Amino acid sequence: MTAHTTYEPKTAIERWLDTRLPIVRLGAEVLEFPTPKNLNYWWTFGGILSFCLATQIVTGIVLAMHYQAGGASAFLSVEQGIMRDVNYGWLIRGIHANGASMFFIAVYIHMFRGMYYGSYKAPRELLWLLGCVIYLLMMATAFMGYVLPWGQMSFWGAKVITNLLGAFPIIGKPITTLLWGGFAVDDPTLNRFFSLHYLLPFLIAAVVALHIWALHVPGNNNPTGVEVKSKADTVPFHPYYTVKDGFAIGVFLILFAVFIFYEPDALGHADNFIAANPLVTPAHIVPEWYFLPFYAILRAIPDKLSGVIAMFGAIAMLFALPWLNTSKVKSMRYRPTSKVYFLVFVVVCLILGWCGAQLPDDAVIPALGKTGINLIDSDLNSYVWLSRIATAYYFAYFLLITPILGLRETPLPVPDSISKPVLAGEAAKKD
Amino acid sequence: MGASRASPVSLKAGRIEGELKVAESLADSASNPGHAGDDPSRRDFIHIVAAAAAVGGAAAVAWPLIDQMNPAADTLALASVEFDLSKVELGQEVTIAWRKQPLFIRHRTPKEIAEAVAGDHADLKDPQTDAERVKAGHAEWLILLGSCTHLGCVPLFGQGEYGGWFCPCHGSVYDTSGRIRKGPAPLNLAVPEYAFLNDKTVKIG
Numbered sequence: 001m002t003a004h005t006t007y008e009p010k011t012a013i014e015r016w017l018d019t020r021l022p023i024v025r026l027g028a029e030v031l032e033f034p035t036p037k038n039l040n041y042w043w044t045f046g047g048i049l050s051f052c053l054a055t056q057i058v059t060g061i062v063l064a065m066h067y068q069a070g071g072a073s074a075f076l077s078v079e080q081g082i083m084r085d086v087n088y089g090w091l092i093r094g095i096h097a098n099g100a101s102m103f104f105i106a107v108y109i110h111m112f113r114g115m116y117y118g119s120y121k122a123p124r125e126l127l128w129l130l131g132c133v134i135y136l137l138m139m140a141t142a143f144m145g146y147v148l149p150w151g152q153m154s155f156w157g158a159k160v161i162t163n164l165l166g167a168f169p170i171i172g173k174p175i176t177t178l179l180w181g182g183f184a185v186d187d188p189t190l191n192r193f194f195s196l197h198y199l200l201p202f203l204i205a206a207v208v209a210l211h212i213w214a215l216h217v218p219g220n221n222n223p224t225g226v227e228v229k230s231k232a233d234t235v236p237f238h239p240y241y242t243v244k245d246g247f248a249i250g251v252f253l254i255l256f257a258v259f260i261f262y263e264p265d266a267l268g269h270a271d272n273f274i275a276a277n278p279l280v281t282p283a284h285i286v287p288e289w290y291f292l293p294f295y296a297i298l299r300a301i302p303d304k305l306s307g308v309i310a311m312f313g314a315i316a317m318l319f320a321l322p323w324l325n326t327s328k329v330k331s332m333r334y335r336p337t338s339k340v341y342f343l344v345f346v347v348v349c350l351i352l353g354w355c356g357a358q359l360p361d362d363a364v365i366p367a368l369g370k371t372g373i374n375l376i377d378s379d380l381n382s383y384v385w386l387s388r389i390a391t392a393y394y395f396a397y398f399l400l401i402t403p404i405l406g407l408r409e410t411p412l413p414v415p416d417s418i419s420k421p422v423l424a425g426e427a428a429k430k431d
Numbered sequence: 432m433g434a435s436r437a438s439p440v441s442l443k444a445g446r447i448e449g450e451l452k453v454a455e456s457l458a459d460s461a462s463n464p465g466h467a468g469d470d471p472s473r474r475d476f477i478h479i480v481a482a483a484a485a486v487g488g489a490a491a492v493a494w495p496l497i498d499q500m501n502p503a504a505d506t507l508a509l510a511s512v513e514f515d516l517s518k519v520e521l522g523q524e525v526t527i528a529w530r531k532q533p534l535f536i537r538h539r540t541p542k543e544i545a546e547a548v549a550g551d552h553a554d555l556k557d558p559q560t561d562a563e564r565v566k567a568g569h570a571e572w573l574i575l576l577g578s579c580t581h582l583g584c585v586p587l588f589g590q591g592e593y594g595g596w597f598c599p600c601h602g603s604v605y606d607t608s609g610r611i612r613k614g615p616a617p618l619n620l621a622v623p624e625y626a627f628l629n630d631k632t633v634k635i636g
Contacts, residue, residue, distance in 0.1 A: 181500055184578070188502075
């Protein structure tokens with residue numbers, strides 16, 4: 001971080017600190033950090049995500065004081081202990097369980113924003129990669145957290161996901177045994193998941209610190225995708241973006257509160273109110289909503305190992321994205337063709353999520369019934385085929401559309417600087 | 432690190448005592464290489480040995496931290512169960528827990544056995560004859576691990592077009608021998624290790 005601050009230690013203790021551990025100076029640098037003046041509300045999700053992480057850690061530490069890991073006690077300690085007996089337990093768990101969903105809503109918007117405005121392009125590749133690492137850690141944490149209440153969906157979700165790793169030849173089986181600590185998902189599995197679920201958020205916090213550090217070296221991207229050229233393009237982070245982020249968090253809290261107080265179980269699954277039973281599989285296993293697109297990709301491929309590779313590959317695409325985008329223009333604001341393909345990509349992700357929640361052989365358009373066209377293993381009018389089409393687009397978007405479009409597309413004229421279009425627009429108005 | 436830095440420093444100090452001594456020691460090391468303290472090959476060897484010892488030591492400490500996650504002795508002790516087959520009627524299936532996993536004990540009808548044997552020559556994903564999946568002379572007893580080889584769900588009997596099991600999770604279909612016939616599962620339903628203690632009792636595991 002280069003010095004952007006006018007900070008002068010004024011008191012004796014600040015001067016003493018400044019030559020030993022300049023922590024007040026660091027705070028001043030963060031607050032005065034020159035930030036592009038044209039950031040829109042899509043840029044407030046970084047602040048919202050920090051808020052989400054803090055909320056999950058605080059509520060999680062409290063819940064761990066009442067939760068008992070163990071096959072015989074976990075379900076009761078949650079459904080009876082925390083939800084009924086512990087003072088405000090229902091509220092704290094409501095915040096924590098729905099907080100996970102809020103966290104993912106925010107992270108998906110944050111990622112789509114980065115993709116649209118090209119925030120992963122040079123010199124911000126490492127910033128993006130650190131974000132991808134945070135996303136992976138979030139998924140692992142959320143998965144293990146969902147196992148802890150030890151309901152039917154917890155148990156069978158854990159079984160299905162850990163079995164995914166068994167698909168890999170040679171190393172697969174030893175790894176699943178190592179994860180389970182037994183012949184199947186059982187008490188040892190639950191205990192180690194609890195331990196790791198407690199650990200990972202702190203790792204996330206550490207990577208978030210690196211993410212913010214990597215942000216503060218090149219500075220923020222902005223909706224024009226044009227780098228900051230002069231001081232005229234920026235405003236200090238405080239008060240401009242502390243206020244904007246604060247307002248956005250306030251709005252976000254309204255949505256959060258609607259779930260906590262009016263629909264606390266809307267994002268969960270009814271089967272998780274049944275204690276785990278290793279001998280009975282629920283009729284229809286679905287993961288939490290934030291994993292559904294990947295689940296749809298997994299089911300779209302008829303072969304087990306290929307399905308698992310496709311699912312992990314879908315996440316790997318994100319890591320490769322900075323080197324797949326060949327365009328010289330960052331922001332899709334000036335890329336009219338890319339914008340269309342990107343919007344289709346967002347819709348495809350939503351379609352994959354929808355497919356992941358359905359039974360694979362059900363008809364997408366029930367009125368149509370069976371088309372009679374049976375391709376490979378299923379009727380064309382089925383969710384498995386919709387998933388396959390969407391999966392094909394998902395991968396094509398990263399591997400074909402993004403690299404080719406970057407070379408072939410003619411972008412619109414890009415402004416010289418952040419301030420330029422604003423001033424040009426005003427000049428045009430006066431004319 | 433400290434040792435390798437020491438040599439130029441000691442040479443500098445040695446300058447005070449005259450170049451003669453340096454020449455002497457060079458001649459000495461030429462005639463008696465084992466004696467020289469800063470012989471480069473000997474120093475490299477010490478570095479390699481030290482690094483190898485550190486890596487070996489780290490691995491020795493890491494292994495217990497990894498291996499503790501493998502099944503503990505009490506989990507492994509749950510290895511075998513005995514079961515009285517007379518409780519299972521013809522055409523019935525009983526599910527018992529073995530190693531905390533569901534185990535299907537199916538008393539097959541002659542029709543199911545005939546279908547299973549007829550399937551021996553079908554185009555199988557995981558080729559196995561029905562005879563390989565039951566004990567000789569006990570073809571009516573099919574004992575299977577009730578865990579779909581796709582992702583571990585419990586398949587349901589009596590559904591799917593092969594008269595055997597159907598997995599509700601991802602639609603794998605098994606025949607009356609528990610062999611995979613359709614869907615994403617790669618392998619047949621596993622047959623555990625078991626033995627008939629007498630005509631009525633099996634010991635599984």
